Amino acid sequence: MKVIGLFLLGVLTLFVAGCSKNVSAVKGASHPGYPTVKIGDAYQAAMNGASWSETKTEKGQIIVQVKGELKEKYRDSIVKNTSPKDMESLKNSKLSVTAKFTMRADGKSFDFGGVTADIQDGPLKGKDMTLNVDRWYYTIME
DSSP states (O other): OHHHHHHHHHHHHHHHHHTOHHHHHHHHOEETTEEEEEHHHHHHHHEEEEEEEEEEOTTSOEEEEEEEEEOHHHHHHHBTTOOHHHHHHHTTOOEEEEEEEEEOTTSSOEEEEEEEEEEOSSTTTTOEEEBOHHHHHHHHHO
């Protein structure tokens, strides 16, 4: 019974963390160039299994991040500085994407901290890539 109670507490903690005030602020906001699209909706559409979380750095900064597997239809159009050979290798690879947002002191606004991708399989497995932020937003917000 104690194990079940601890499991339920863990699930509840994860649920609450995913629904925090800061996570909600980021998900409900819009990118200035795309005022009709909510950030949360864009990431949900671009990723399989989008998972939101919040952490606090040693300096007290709050970081909201979303992780998920990039859907295939977005992959080729957003990878930055990739050679044609690497692009061919990526066609059948899964990319685990992480986007980070740093909350400002007002607790309502935030700065975009970038997007990285970790290649999960294929010939480039384990390689980290930085994604082109402008191309990223253009692709997932359209």
